[in-house]
Amino acid sequence: MAGNNRHIILRWFVIGLFALLGLRLFHIQIIDRSYQRAAENNVLRYEVQHPPRGEIYDRNGDFLAQSVASYDLMVVPRNIPREEGFDTVALARIAGVAPEQLTQSLQAAKNYSHSRASVVVRQLSTEAKLLFDEGNFDGFYTLFRTQRSYPRKIAGNLLGYIGQVNDKIIERNPYYSRGDYIGYSGIESAYEELLRGEKGEKVSIVDVRGTIKGPYQEGHYDKPALSGTPITTTIDxxxxxxxxxxxxxxxxxxxxxxxxxxxxxxxxxxxxYDPDELMGRDRGNNYVKMLNNPRQxxxxxxxxxxxxxxxxxxxxxxxxxxxxxxxxxxxxxxxxxxxxxxxxxxxxxxxxxxxxxxxxxxxxxxxxxxxxxxxxxxxxxxxxxxxxxxxxxxxxxxxxxxxxxxxxxxxxxxxxxxxxxxxxxxxxxxxxxxxxxxxxxxxxxxxxxxxxxxxxxxxxxxxxxxxxxxxxxxxxxxxxxxxxxxxxxxxxxxxxxxxxxxxxxxxxxxxxxxxxxxxxxxxxxxxxxxxxxxxxxxxxxxxxxxxxxxxxxxxxxxxxxxxxxxxxxxxxxxxxxxxxxxxxxxxxxxxxxxxxxxxxxxxxxxxxx
Amino acid sequence: MKGNDKLGWAKIDWKTILVFVVLVFIGWLNIYAAVYNEALAGGFSLSSKYGMQLIWIGISTIAALVILLIDDIYYHQLAYPAYAVMLIVLLLTLVVGHKVNGARSWLVVGPISIQPAEFMKVATALSLARFMSEYNFSLSKPRGVVGVGVILFIPIAIILLQNDMGSALVYCSFLLMLFREGLNPWVYYALFLVVGLFVGSFILSPTALLIGLVVLFVVSQFFSNRNPKESVTFVASVGLVSLVLYGLSWLGQWGLNYYHSLLAASLIMLVPALIYAYREKLSTIYLYATMFGSSLLFLGAVDYVFNDVLQLHQQKRILDLLGIESDLKGWGYNVHQSKIAIGSGGFWGKGFLDGTQTKYDFIPEQSTDFIFCTVGEEWGFVGSVVVLALFATLIIRLMKMGERQQEPFRRVYCYGVAGIFLFHTIINIGMTIGLMPVIGIPLPMFSYGGSSLLAFTILFFIAVRLDSQNSSIGSTYKFY
Known part of the structure; x- marks a missing residue:
């Protein structure tokens, strides 16, 4: 019964199978680098760190424009728990918007990308941010931004106003990306490059649910945001x-x-005009009102x-x-x-x-x-x-x-x-x-x-x-x-x-x-x-x-x-x-x-x- | 020395045991890495998965020692009783078992859950060895084939009733042993042909598949008959006729595409080929012609069943199993993430405990079915190849072990064990790198789970025990 060469055939069969696995491993581990990138996309989240915009002072050192803390509510639609979803009404209340508006911007975020972050609600106050943190909304997180505040409420045209960059600006200047602010007139525009500072980047590791697990490589690839340069004006x-x-x-x-x-x-x-009117949630309305004001x-x-x-x-x-x-x-x-x-x-x-x-x-x-x-x-x-x-x-x-x-x-x-x-x-x-x-x-x-x-x-x-x-x-x-x-x-x-x-x-x-x-x-x-x-x-x-x-x-x-x-x-x-x-x-x-x-x-x- | 060997351990194959133990050790390290979590890294906990696995390693060690102490005669004697008892346990599981992932395959006894199907493999391997070593047994006799079939069929049927497809498929692994024992090679040719045609029908164009079939049978005929002239003539005439048909179709606007022309040509040319076979008395031509016809019918049937019988979700599942359609969110998700983890390991790997994909839960089932991801990601190509080499060494040594046995009982058993290890290893690792369909079976010694570790330990050490008491040439056989 044993007098055949079948055991040799079998041995080569076994070796052949393992060689096949080895070749495949060689291909996906060494030849094809796309898995490397995919792995990084999986676990690395690149978060932009927005620097506070430089303050503007008058000639005597009084504030004309200040930067105050503000938070953008962000979402990565993929990371919202699929079955349970989230409490739309509660989140809307915290963010201070109507639930319909929240649903709408969430849909817009989904249309943009499932795996990339989008802004859902802008400019949450620090109090709202703290409430949000208690709420534990999977898939959402807040991003530190600063917001302009003009304590003296003077010199609207002189100081100018800032607003989100439009597509044209993004195309012309690679520094800016969607949702960034730029000075559109006055000093804000003239000294934009000084005032804006330099955006930073934080690379974090996230798990499959999008929860941040810590800095990547002990923060080796992080780039701190450089605060905007304060400017003292000649204004009295x-x-x-x-x-x-x-x-x-x-x-x-x-x-x-x-x-x-x-x-x-x-x-x-x-x-x-009061420059504060061109900041915050009512900015859009106020801006249109000003545009339509015949006295311009x-x-x-x-x-x-x-x-x-x-x-x-x-x-x-x-x-x-x-x-x-x-x-x-x-x-x-x-x-x-x-x-x-x-x-x-x-x-x-x-x-x-x-x-x-x-x-x-x-x-x-x-x-x-x-x-x-x-x-x-x-x-x-x-x-x-x-x-x-x-x-x-x-x-x-x-x-x-x-x-x-x-x-x-x-x-x-x-x-x-x-x-x-x-x-x-x-x-x-x-x-x-x-x-x-x-x-x-x-x-x-x-x-x-x-x-x-x-x-x-x-x-x-x-x-x-x-x-x-x-x-x-x-x-x-x-x-x-x-x-x-x-x-x-x-x-x-x-x-x-x-x-x-x-x-x-x-x-x-x-x-x-x-x-x-x-x-x-x-x-x-x-x-x-x-x-x-x-x-x-x-x-x-x-x-x-x-x-x-x-x-x-x-x-x-x-x-x-x-x-x-x-x-x-x-x-x-x-x-x-x-x-x-x-x-x-x-x-x-x-x-x-x-x-x-x-x-x-x-x-x-x-x-x- | 010989007189002192009361335990019969003098001839134990320590080298093979070493390979086995190294695999167990590496397997445990990877379970540790897969469930490792920096937040919980404070202490070593026996209630964690790696702790539990360590307990199972202890239990398995004791089992291995006991096995090595039992005289081999008992394995022969206990084969059928064990088979019967395990069948009863399997049936019991069918009634009172726990459902996990849709399969009723777990038996819960107090604090531990066991999977009886794992141990059924041991009983089946022993029973087959005993049955096939009986006097007068022959695989060329219908009685022998039917007997083997029955021993295999009963557990397969019960496990299928448990809805545990993967564990049932494992019984295919005995085909390795059966081949060694002389099962008709045509069974294997047919098997490869069917599997090849099935997979081919999804990943190849009909024309390519048809050309492949024609070439396959013509080449086979050439090897049977060693007459190149007839083979070349046949291929040339099929090609010529198909081109003529295609040309005529183009002129006459019949609407035949090249596939149809080729199909018609190959069928037409079968007629002169069969006449030739009759005249020259070449019986193999009938055989290949029949197989060609059956293959075409089989392809038609696959086509019909897939498109007209199966529902959409079943179709998708098959396509995903074959790795053709990748729904990255659904069925393809596991394999996709698994490939990312392994692929991102690169040459040297990311280092022990530094695998990001496994650590942050991107791989489902990462300590059980997809444990190889941890190997691939953290130890890279180098580590993966080492693990592959260890498995290949283990399996080949088991086969060599079988080969040196004097008695069929020992040989059949060793080959049975080798087949089981081979099947599990190739299917499991193949699955994690997208080469094999997703069949949920554990990677021996690596996947987390007490039943599977213990079952593989028992399987392996019985083989070692049988080998250590292998009778020397010329001595009387124990097992007749």
């Missing part, structure tokens, strides 16, 4: 607060600078709007005239109710003739028409067409008009200074009379409030400016961007500023001046009113000032849309702010009250669309 919070108070009910802008540095002390775009609170007028500068621009023409030698401080021009050449320009009733200083104080239209035409038609420059106009334009641009100043606001716009070609396109033939409106800051000229405040700073500095900026100090850095330390000189030399400044002093201090209302004893405020005609209704009220006359501490521009005369709204506001800044208090509470309660009609901003 109490002053900003007063400015916003004074601007309430009005549309327009206030900007105050420190002339010696270009630091922005105040930046108001009115109407403003989200539009940062301070850097984005383009207003006719009005009479404040006469200062520029006066300075150019002096530098070009077409006018001297002593030169007088008559004014018989206006400038009566060509279409003519009207003027208010005042004594005549006036010298340059008085013309500035009194804001005589005719005087600056003479000066402006002499600049353009100056024969030594070859007349208006041969370079006279271009020469004037060059002067104007040296004051920072017609281009972005290069501040730290990404949304800054440059206003408009027409070129000769601009007129060539419009008129087959034109001359200095065609553009005469620009003599008094009307016509095609457009300036942002920031540029006007910058003009005040230039005059205060007698001829130069620093690029206005809102950041004073970045933690861990010795200095700011170099461009903020560079003096930008105008084409007008220092000596020509004195007569103009004398005129501005007169505006406030002399009987002939247009803004006696701005006078504050001992502060030596120098100013210039503007009453800008515009096609949209009542004149805009504007005022440009600095103080004190010698060694100026503050330069300011106030622009109130449809506010009427420069002296009626803008000048008192500027005066009050200067007073507050230089003396630390306001001694004229009635004026504050009067300005606050002033009622200005804005027919253009009614809900007609």
């Amino acid at each position: 919070a109490p002053l900003q607060e007063l400015a916003e108070e004074l601007m309430q009910g009005k549309v327009g802008s206030v900007i105050a600078l420190e002339p010696s540095t270009g630091e922005i002390l105040v930046m108001v775009s009115s109407p403003t 609170p989200l539009f940062n007028r301070a850097v984005m709007s383009s207003y006719p500068p009005g009479s404040t621009f006469k200062l520029v023409n006066a300075l150019i005239g002096l530098e070009e030698g077409v006018v001297t401080p002593a030169r007088r021009y008559p004014c018989e109710g206006g400038y009566h050449v060509g279409r003519g320009v009207k003027c208010h009733d005042h004594r005549s003739p006036l010298n340059l200083k008085d013309a500035v104080s009194n804001s005589c239209n005719a005087y600056f028409c003479y000066v402006f035409r002499d600049i353009l038609d100056n024969p030594t420059r070859g007349g208006i067409m041969k370079g006279g106009y271009d020469n004037w334009e060059k002067y104007v641009r040296s004051f920072g008009f017609g281009q972005k100043l290069g501040s730290d606001f990404a949304s800054e716009r440059g206003g408009f200074v027409p070129t000769a070609d601009f007129y060539n396109d419009y008129y087959p033939k034109w001359n200095s009379l065609t553009v005469i409106s620009m003599a008094i800051g009307q016509g095609e000229l457009g300036c942002s409030p920031l540029q006007m405040a910058n003009l005040a700073a230039i005059i205060a500095n007698r001829g130069y400016y620093y690029i206005p900026h809102v950041v004073k100090h970045i933690e861990g850095r010795d200095s700011l961007d170099n461009r903020f330390y560079e003096r930008h000189y105008t084409m007008v030399s220092e000596k020509h500023f004195e007569p103009v400044i004398d005129g501005m002093w007169g505006t406030v201090h002399r009987e002939i001046g247009t803004a006696g209302v701005a006078y504050v004893k001992g502060l030596d405020i120098c100013g210039k009113t503007g009453t800008a005609q515009n096609p949209h209704g009542k004149d805009h009220s504007t005022f440009l000032a600095f103080a004190p006359k010698d060694n100026p501490q503050i330069a300011i521009s106030v622009y109130v849309e449809n506010g009427g005369f420069g002296s009626s709204v803008a000048a008192p506001i500027a005066s009050l702010l200067i007073e507050k800044y230089l003396t630390g208090e306001v001694a004229r509470p009635e004026l504050v009250k009067y300005i606050k309660n002033m009622d200005i009609a804005y027919p253009n901003y009614s809900n007609k669309k």
